[in-house]
Amino acid sequence: xxxxxxxxxxxxxxxxxxxxxxxxxxxxxxxxxxxxxxxxxxxxxxxxxxxxxxxxxxxxxxxxxxxxxxxxxxxxxxxxxxxxxxxxxxxxxxxxxxxxxxxxxxxxxxxxxxxxxxxxxxxxxxxxxxxxxxxxxxxxxxxxxxxxxxxxxxxxxxxxxxxxxxxxxxxxxxxxxxxxxxxxxxxxxxxxxxxxxxxxxxxxxxxxxxxxxxxxxxxxxxxxxxxxxxxxxxxxxxxxxxxxxxxxxxxxxxxxxxxxxxxxxxxxxxxxxxxxxxxxxxxxxxxxxxxxxxxxxxxxxxxxxxxxxxxxxxxxxxxxxxxxxxxxxxxxxxxxxxxxxxxxxxxxxxxxxxxxxxxxxxxxxxxxxxxxxxxxxxxxxxxxxxxxxxxxxxxxxxxxxxxxxxxxxxxxxxxxxxxxxxxxxxx
Amino acid sequence: xxxxxxxxxxxxxxxxxxxxxxxxxxxxxxxxxxxxxxxxxxxxxxxxxxxxxxxxxxxxxxxxxxxxxxxxxxxxxxxxxxxxxxxxxxxxxxxxxxxxxxxxxxxxxxxxxxxxxxxxxxxxxxxxxxxxxxxxxxxxxxxxxxxxxxxxxxxxxxxxxxxxxxxxxxxxxxxxxxxxxxxxxxxxxxxxxxxxxxxxxxxxxxxxxxxxxxxxxxxxxxxxxxxxxxxxxxxxxxxxxxxxxxxxxxxxxxxxxxxxxxxxxxxxxxxxxxxxxxxxxxxxxxxxxxxxxxxxxxxxxxxxxxxxxxxxxxxxxxxxxxxxx
Numbered sequence: 122x123x124x125x126x127x128x129x130x131x132x133x134x135x136x137x138x139x140x141x142x143x144x145x146x147x148x149x150x151x152x153x154x155x156x157x158x159x160x161x162x163x164x165x166x167x168x169x170x171x172x173x174x175x176x177x178x179x180x181x182x183x184x185x186x187x188x189x190x191x192x193x194x195x196x197x198x199x200x201x202x203x204x205x206x207x208x209x210x211x212x213x214x215x216x217x218x219x220x221x222x223x224x225x226x227x228x229x230x231x232x233x234x235x236x237x238x239x240x241x242x243x244x245x246x247x248x249x250x251x252x253x254x255x256x257x258x259x260x261x262x263x264x265x266x267x268x269x270x271x272x273x274x275x276x277x278x279x280x281x282x283x284x285x286x287x288x289x290x291x292x293x294x295x296x297x298x299x300x301x302x303x304x305x306x307x308x309x310x311x312x313x314x315x316x317x318x319x320x321x322x323x324x325x326x327x328x329x330x331x332x333x334x335x336x337x338x339x340x341x342x343x344x345x346x347x348x349x350x351x352x353x354x355x356x357x358x359x360x361x362x363x364x365x366x367x368x369x370x371x372x373x374x375x376x377x378x379x380x381x382x383x384x385x386x387x388x389x390x391x392x393x394x395x396x397x398x399x400x401x402x403x404x405x406x407x408x409x410x411x412x413x414x415x416x417x418x419x420x421x422x423x424x425x426x427x428x429x430x431x432x433x434x435x436x437x438x439x440x441x442x443x444x445x446x447x448x449x450x451x452x453x454x455x456x457x458x459x460x461x462x463x464x465x466x467x468x469x470x471x472x473x474x475x476x477x478x479x480x481x482x483x484x485x486x487x488x489x490x491x492x493x494x495x496x497x498x499x500x501x502x503x504x505x506x507x508x509x510x511x512x513x514x515x516x517x518x519x520x521x522x523x524x525x526x527x528x529x530x531x532x533x534x535x536x537x538x539x540x541x542x543x544x545x546x547x548x
Numbered sequence: 549x550x551x552x553x554x555x556x557x558x559x560x561x562x563x564x565x566x567x568x569x570x571x572x573x574x575x576x577x578x579x580x581x582x583x584x585x586x587x588x589x590x591x592x593x594x595x596x597x598x599x600x601x602x603x604x605x606x607x608x609x610x611x612x613x614x615x616x617x618x619x620x621x622x623x624x625x626x627x628x629x630x631x632x633x634x635x636x637x638x639x640x641x642x643x644x645x646x647x648x649x650x651x652x653x654x655x656x657x658x659x660x661x662x663x664x665x666x667x668x669x670x671x672x673x674x675x676x677x678x679x680x681x682x683x684x685x686x687x688x689x690x691x692x693x694x695x696x697x698x699x700x701x702x703x704x705x706x707x708x709x710x711x712x713x714x715x716x717x718x719x720x721x722x723x724x725x726x727x728x729x730x731x732x733x734x735x736x737x738x739x740x741x742x743x744x745x746x747x748x749x750x751x752x753x754x755x756x757x758x759x760x761x762x763x764x765x766x767x768x769x770x771x772x773x774x775x776x777x778x779x780x781x782x783x784x785x786x787x788x789x790x791x792x793x794x795x796x797x798x799x800x801x802x803x804x805x806x807x808x809x810x811x812x813x814x815x816x817x818x819x820x821x822x823x824x825x826x827x828x829x830x831x832x833x834x835x836x837x838x839x840x841x842x843x844x845x846x847x848x849x850x851x852x853x854x855x856x857x858x859x860x861x862x863x864x865x866x867x868x869x870x871x872x873x
Contacts, residue, residue, distance in 0.1 A: 124648060131644050135636060351631030355692065357600045358625040359648045361617070526600075 124360045128368025129375065132343065136376045145335075146380055150387060171268055172233070174209040174225060177240035179254070182279065183210035186238075189275040206271070213240075229261045236260040236268055253280070319467065326463070326487060328381060329421065330456055333428045336377035337452050340429045341436030341445045343373050344525070348440060353525075362522035366437075370429045370518070377425070416493045423510045424486025428452060430517040437525035455483035462488065470496025480506055482513040549612055550575050551700050551731040552597060557606030559592055566592040567603070568755040574733060574748070576699075579726045581746035582735040583842070589755040590735040591628055594702050598623055610700065621650045624698035628705045628735075630689050634678040638664075641677060642692055649696035656695060663691040667717060683710055690718060694725070701725060703734040707741065719745055739839040751842055758845045770835045773811055775803040775818065781826035788821055790814035800830075 136142060177183040187208040213221065228234040239257040256276065258269050278299060285295045344366075347353050356365055432452055439445045462484070466475040470492045479488040480502070489506040492498045498506075552574040559567045567589045574580045582590050595601045597608055599615055608615040611622065633641055639660055646656030664670050667687050672680055677688065690706065701722070707715045722732050723745065736742060742749060749766070751759040759766065778800040786794060786801060793804035805814050815833045822828050836844070 127644065127647050131633075135633070139635075350634055351627070351629040352633060353631065354600070354627035354629055355625065355631060355645065355689070356648070358598050358623070358627070359620055 124364045125368045125371065128360070128365055129372035132369060132372025133375050136339075136373065137379065142376070142380070146383055150384055171235045172207045172209075173235055173268065173272075174211055174228075174237040175240065176211045176213050176221060176225070176237060177254075178213040178215065178242055179240065180210070180212050182240065182283075183212070185279045185283070186210075186272075186275055189279050190271070206268070225259075229259070232261070234261065238272055326460065329424050329428075329486065330453075332377050332381055332425060333432075333452060333456065336373060337428050337432035338445065338449065339377070340370055340373045340432040341439075342442055343369055344433055344436030345439065345442060345445060357526065362526040363518060366430075366433050366518050366522045366525065370426065370433055374425060374429050378422075413494055416490055419507065420486040420490040420493075423507065423514075426514050427482060427486065427510055427517075428456070430514050430521065434517055434521040434524065437521045437528055456487075459484045459487045463491070466491050467495065471498075476502065480509060482510045485510045550609075551578075551611060552733070553609040553612075554593070554597070555607045555609070557593070557596055557603040557608060559589075559596060559601065559603050565755050567596070567752075570606075570752065570755070570757050572750045572757065572760050574700075574731050576731050577726060577729045578731050578748050579722065579746045580731065580733040581742035581749040582733055582752070583737070583739065583742055583749055583838075584735075584752040585737050588752050590752065591704055592755075593752070594625075594704055594733070594735065597702065598625055621696065622699045624693035624696065624701045626689055626693040626703045626706055628708075630686060632677045632685060632689060632692075634676075636677055638675055638677055638680070638688055639673050642688065642695060645692040646695045651696055659695050659697075660691065663695065667691065667721070683714055686710060687714070687718070690721075699730055701730055701732045703732070705736055706734050707736070707738070715741075739837065739842065743838045749838075751845065753842075753846050753849075756849070758849050759841070766841070767835045770841060771807070771811060772815075772833050772835050773805040773807065774834050774836055774840075775805060775815060776830065776832045776834070777801050777803065777822060777828065778830035779822060779826040779828045783826065785818065785821035785825045788814075788818050790818060 175183045175186055187210045190206045190208050211221065222239075225234065225237045229236070237259055239259065240254050241257070242254045256272075258272055260268060281299065282292070282295050285298070286292065290298075347356070347365075353365075435445050435448045435451065439448065462474075462478055465472070466478065466488050469475060475488065475492060475496065476498070478484050479492050479498070485506045489498070489503070493503065550573045552572075554571050554573075557567060557570050558565075570589070570593060582593065584590050592601070596603050597610070597615075598620060599608075599617055610619050613619070633644075636644075639657065642660035642663075643653055643656040646660065647653060651659070661670075661673065664673055667690070669684055669687050672684050672688065677685060680688070686709065690703075693701065693703070703722070706718060706722075710718070719741075722734070726732050743763075746763055748762050749760065750757060780799070783796075783801075786796070786803075790805050790808070791803050792806040795802040803818070805811060805818075808814060812833075819828070819831055822831070
């Protein structure tokens with residue numbers, strides 16, 4: 122045990138000290154923060170202040186539409202969040218149609234306009250019932266396409282109001298007729314639990330995926346490094362390969378946990394600070410019970426250890442980083458399968474399938490955590506899941522150390538399966 | 549009491565027999581040379597001595613007890629394949645390896661400084677391992693094997709790649725350790741090194757032990773039938789009837805005398821003839837060298853394909869080097 126501690130400590134200290142650690146610790150949150158805030162900033166920019174032009178020979182229609190778009194009836198509860206739209210109404214003279222269109226197109230190109238609506242009067246015979254004109258909206262880019270539905274709604278309202286007026290209905294009556302129906306959202310009693318569980322399971326998944334993708338391979342790499350630097354022979358002359366493997370997983374693992382810990386506490390600080398609230402983000406309130414938090418950590422660490430030990434096995438089997446990259450799939454695939462079943466377990470956390478899957482070690486960390494949060498697993502199931510995963514971690518480390526010991530002493534090519542099986546019998 | 553006792557050990561890798569029926573003993577205070585060409589099973593034997601691999605049959609005893617991992621703290625091992633953590637600082641590295649052998653950090657650090665002084669590499673202490681020359685790294689690893697004051701020191705090809713000054717320095721260090729009662733085993737394919745320093749040897753070839761015992765006994769069991777002569781002038785004395793085999797070099801000759809009961813007299817008459825014809829600057833009668841003994845033994849035990857004279861160069865793998873250095 123002392124040796125495991127020595128190995129783990131060396132691994133940890135050497136890695137924490139590197140410039141690479143410092144850089145990733147700083148850079149990754151910056152990049153992610155950049156994406157989030159940058160995205161929010163761009164979103165806020167494109168959402169507000171759209172500027173369009175309406176071209177129509179029917180000036181009244183154009184002006185009505187302008188009023189409708191610029192002053193949405195304030196009875197609408199979500200009006201505040203609706204983007205304000207600046208509208209230019211342009212009278213269309215038939216002889217200058219071509220010139221107007223090319224002018225508008227130039228304005229689109231230069232970015233002064235976000236789009237224009239072209240209202241062409243329908244060719245109706247003089248004595249026939251007037252038909253609707255054709256409406257064509259030309260957005261600057263596909264981003265402004267969402268304006269089309271806003272325009273359609275506004276046009277609908279304007280045209281309806283006009284027809285109502287033609288049938289002799291007062292404008293004020295028309296407004297009350299057009300009042301939209303609002304359905305208020307109410308919460309079901311357990312909705313809050315489910316939502317917070319969904320948030321925390323997503324968090325667990327993302328964390329686990331990220332940490333495994335970033336650090337699982339580090340375990341493999343560190344083992345390969347030991348092979349290429351050929352220090353293993355000195356090590357094996359004093360310690361057991363099991364101790365070495367366990368030390369590696371613990372040491373490299375703790376580096377990952379440290380980094381994630383730094384990020385998480387930074388994120389918590391940030392979200393508690395005013396920066397987040399000033400951005401008007403709809404803060405996610407994670408209402409977790411103490412037990413849920415404890416289980417979160419238990420299953421996170423179990424999952425992390427499980428996947429790290431698989432990475433260690435991959436490292437023990439291969440001789441170069443290049444080879445281990447090819448085997449990366451074995452690491453990510455179980456996690457991905459887990460992600461696929463997530464939805465059905467989320468809906469039916471106590472179904473037979475969920476109960477079985479949650480006891481299979483590669484899936485336990487995510488699925489059992491989900492069941493603990495949402496379903497009603499028995500105490501026996503929780504204990505069994507923890508024991509099974511721990512036992513399989515132990516087994517993987519044992520097998521890995523066998524492969525490692527024989528593998529490093531027989532230099533050269535990657536072993537095939539029969540060879541691997543034979544190695545397990547060697548000591 | 550014996551430090552190492554190998555009893556009929558055998559190790560087979562897949563189809564290749566690495567070691568076959570190998571037995572020998574190492575006593576305290578012995579400088580033991582494990583000899584053999586590359587690929588003859590030296591490294592495999594050493595690995596079995598310290599439990600890195602386990603023999604398929606036979607037994608290994610260390611310090612008079614069947615092997616257990618608990619004695620590894622008394623063994624210092626320098627593997628043939630050198631390896632250190634490249635990014636690690638030299639002192640940290642030595643302390644870490646010392647701790648793995650059961651030393652406390654402070655003791656390990658103190659001893660590491662002392663050893664670096666002794667081996668003349670004090671300037672390396674604060675550096676990163678990857679910034680050191682290969683020779684320096686080798687010395688660091690040498691120190692790592694000795695830091696915990698082991699009673700059994702196993703060195704697999706300890707001098708390969710070192711310059712003569714450093715070979716001398718390390719060799720003397722080993723001799724010193726030997727003289728205070730440590731058992732030192734070193735493997736090599738350099739017969740001259742063994743001849744100079746070892747008092748006990750084991751010669752192995754293709755996994756088989758072909759010769760073992762104390763250096764003096766082995767040598768004295770061979771007749772003094774080798775003559776080395778340095779001379780200037782007429783070389784007609786080289787047609788002397790007592791000469792069985794002759795190698796002419798620039799200014800000197802190596803001679804093997806025909807086996808006969810009057811071997812010593814033959815040598816004398818050869819000397820007389822040489823003096824009569826040429827100016828002799830050196831004349832030496834001696835036993836065969838270890839290299840010659842080895843080649844002879846290999847030829848006796850294993851029939852060679854071409855039946856011709858076997859040399860170290862043939863026994864070695866391409867980059868072996870043999871004796872020509």
